[in-house]
């Protein structure tokens with residue numbers, strides 16, 4: 001990002017443009033993943049959308065292409081080990097490259113820790129932590145050959161602060177911080193940056209069950225958040241765009257918290 005006029009060098013197109021780039025965003029048929037996918041596509045990237053429900057996924061891809069944006073649909077379960085490697089290979093084969101991974105898909109089991117079974121634990125860790133490692137390993141091999149890339153994990157402020165009933169989820173989200181740090185250090189010489197986003201509370205289907213079963217939850221979170229409200233998915237998507245774009249070239253190993261100030265308030 002040196003040379004050229006000031007207006008050229010620091011234009012939104014040079015800083016945040018993703019034309020010619022290819023991205024894979026897991027868990028992107030709704031919620032935060034969908035918002036991040038839209039942001040990358042709007043910046044010019046070809047975005048491979050992922051989820052388990054093929055129908056929703058196809059309609060999301062169609063929404064993007066109807067607007068002249070570039071999208072593909074890749075239906076697979078991130079907890080399926082062979083599916084992750086196959087999906088990465090398919091993106092590279094179809095689009096010739098893979099520059100950006102956003103490992104975003106996640107699940108949770110809401111129960112007190114003492115009631116969680118081995119299966120509950122294993123399912124959450126497989127989806128929320130192991131899949132991130134597997135996908136990152138697969139994409140990094142391609143990115144290393146290509147001379148660089150961007151890996152972004154969706155963690156959570158629940159990697160830092162917790163509520164009861166989320167033992168696997170919080171453990172996995174905390175684990176992603178370790179994954180980010182080690183991968184950032186190991187992959188920096190290959191030109192690959194590795195960062196995480198830690199969202200606070202955003203209104204999505206992902207927390208609909210909690211909001212429905214605990215009617216005071218939404219207001220309680222808003223009142224404890226210095227900004228006094230929940231976030232909107234687009235407010236998270238811009239953080240992902242920054243981490244995916246040329247603008248963040250020197251940022252690696254970082255955790256970008258987007259939470260309306262929740263985790264710094266007492």
Ligand SMILES: NC(=O)c1ccc[n+]([C@@H]2O[C@H](COP(=O)([O-])OP(=O)(O)OC[C@H]3O[C@@H](n4cnc5c(N)ncnc54)[C@H](OP(=O)(O)O)[C@@H]3O)[C@@H](O)[C@H]2O)c1
Nearest residue numbers: 027029030031032051052053077078106156202204205206
């Ligand atoms: N919303 C928040 O307030 C919040 C806060 C902190 C962190 N986060 C994190 O942000 C990410 C997105 O959350 P969200 O609230 O947007 O979730 P969401 O609304 O429930 O959407 C989840 C997305 O992931 C897909 N998905 C779920 N399991 C999958 C799997 N095993 N394989 C592939 N795709 C899968 C879903 O589609 P299918 O069901 O069709 O597979 C859907 O597209 C998660 O990592 C979550 O932990 C969210």
